[in-house]
Amino acid sequence: MTPDESTLASEPLDTLDEQVLLTVRNMHARLDPVPSGLTDRIKFELTLAALHAEIAELQRVSLAGVRADDTAYAPTQSVTFTSSRLSLMVTLTAPTDDPDQAREGTITVDGWVTVGGTVVELRVGNLSLTVTADEHGRFVIEDVPHGPGRFVLHPPGEGERPIITPTVEL
Amino acid sequence: MSIDSPTAGMPSADAAPTLTRRAALAFTAYQAGDRDRMSELVDLLTPVLWHTARGQRLDTATAEDVVQTAWIRLVEHADAIQDPQAVLGWLVTTVRREAWRLLRQSGRAVPTDEVPEESAGAPVAPSGDGSTIDPALVAVLHEGQQQLWHHVTSLPQRCQALLRVIAFVDRPDYAALSEALGMPVGSIGPTRGRCLAKLRAALLADPTWSAS
Numbered sequence: 615m616t617p618d619e620s621t622l623a624s625e626p627l628d629t630l631d632e633q634v635l636l637t638v639r640n641m642h643a644r645l646d647p648v649p650s651g652l653t654d655r656i657k658f659e660l661t662l663a664a665l666h667a668e669i670a671e672l673q674r675v676s677l678a679g680v681r682a683d684d685t686a687y688a689p690t691q692s693v694t695f696t697s698s699r700l701s702l703m704v705t706l707t708a709p710t711d712d713p714d715q716a717r718e719g720t721i722t723v724d725g726w727v728t729v730g731g732t733v734v735e736l737r738v739g740n741l742s743l744t745v746t747a748d749e750h751g752r753f754v755i756e757d758v759p760h761g762p763g764r765f766v767l768h769p770p771g772e773g774e775r776p777i778i779t780p781t782v783e784l
Numbered sequence: 785m786s787i788d789s790p791t792a793g794m795p796s797a798d799a800a801p802t803l804t805r806r807a808a809l810a811f812t813a814y815q816a817g818d819r820d821r822m823s824e825l826v827d828l829l830t831p832v833l834w835h836t837a838r839g840q841r842l843d844t845a846t847a848e849d850v851v852q853t854a855w856i857r858l859v860e861h862a863d864a865i866q867d868p869q870a871v872l873g874w875l876v877t878t879v880r881r882e883a884w885r886l887l888r889q890s891g892r893a894v895p896t897d898e899v900p901e902e903s904a905g906a907p908v909a910p911s912g913d914g915s916t917i918d919p920a921l922v923a924v925l926h927e928g929q930q931q932l933w934h935h936v937t938s939l940p941q942r943c944q945a946l947l948r949v950i951a952f953v954d955r956p957d958y959a960a961l962s963e964a965l966g967m968p969v970g971s972i973g974p975t976r977g978r979c980l981a982k983l984r985a986a987l988l989a990d991p992t993w994s995a996s
Contacts, residue, residue, distance in 0.1 A: 622981035626974055627955060634984060638936060639951035641929045645917050648834045652848055656826050656855050663859050664819070 654740055667766065667778045670697040675782075695779045699769060700728045706758075706784060721784060723755040731770040738763035738784060760784055802954035803828065808868035815862060826855060829872055832952045833879050836965070839945035840883035850886065854878040872957070873964035876949070880965060931993050935986045943979035946971060 673694040695702045704725040725734065730749040735742055738761050747753040763784045767777040801809070807828055813821040833854060837847035854875050858865075865874060922933055936944060946967055953961050958973030971977045976984070987993045 619981045619985050622984055623976055623978045625976050627976055631976060631980055635951045637932055638947055641925060641932055642835055642948055644925060645921055646838055648831050649844065649848060653826050653830050656852050657823050659852055660822060660855055660859050663856050
């Protein structure tokens with residue numbers, strides 16, 4: 615370090631330093647911003663941590679239909695999750711067969727959970743879609759946007775801990 | 785602002801509240817049972833934590849994981865944190881340690897706080913580590929920022945990491961943050977410290993640079 619730098623280093627911070635640091639801040643904010651959606655993902659994880667939820671395991675993914683390329687959606691995909699208390703199977707369908715019904719970029723989730731009456735919440739991005747499975751455990755969630763999503767299952771009964779699934783690409 | 789927290793009456797109370805103080809208010813409310821205030825805390829402090837992680841030369845995906853892990857640890861240990869003013873420092877320390885653990889595990893890099901300052905005097909080209917910025921991105925900076933970029937990347941790595949984080953907090957918080965980053969006392973605040981002095985000297989010696 616040069617003598618000049620030593621002197622500079624021992625001086626109190628002044629307004630020019632504040633200006634320099636503000637420019638440094640603007641530069642980093644522009645070059646390497648906090649990824650979009652990161653704070654939402656953190657808040658979601660914290661909500662789950664607060665729930666003391668049980669994490670279900672992703673058991674199986676099976677693909678029916680043909681994936682021509684990355685832009686063409688496979689018509690049907692089935693995913694199975696298991697936990698100590700229940701299993702969940704969901705089938706994801708992009709309703710492309712019927713052009714009148716097909717909402718651009720949404721899918722339908724047909725599901726079956728082994729405990730009837732379970733409240734099924736699907737979280738995709740900032741969106742939370744909640745349905746209650748019927749007595750046989752069946753449920754349907756429509757107009758689900760594409761993106762990474764996970765299920766939060768609340769089995770019926772007092773004090774039952776919720777169960778969450780790993781994130782899957784919808 | 786309501787004076788309802790145990791930290792009211794701090795010297796900074798009548799000035800605009802610093803980041804640390806705003807975080808302390810939200811965290812105090814959270815600890816008292818207002819769980820929604822955690823969300824405010826996440827919005828407030830995540831930028832500082834992001835730049836802490838990236839300043840430790842983590843790639844973006846790992847930096848995201850590390851920042852997320854720090855928040856989960858905070859919720860797990862919320863009851864153990866006695867001084868709400870310490871929340872930001874606690875999170876920054878956690879991010880730094882987690883980053884250090886992962887870097888050591890990957891055998892990829894020496895953490896910045898382990899590099900003796902003298903040996904870090906020669907600037908190392910920021911290549912081959914996770915924090916590398918695409919040159920095309922640097923091109924989007926306006927002229928003054930490009931000059932600054934040049935001078936900042938010529939600083940020792942530990943100075944780059946320090947200034948990057950300090951730039952996102954308020955002046956009264958510099959000293960505490962610098963400590964949380966594992967820097968020696970006096971690295972910055974209340975005096976300018978060596979890192980900022982180096983940058984300032986380089987900028988002042990650059991006839992094409994203007995502070996405006």
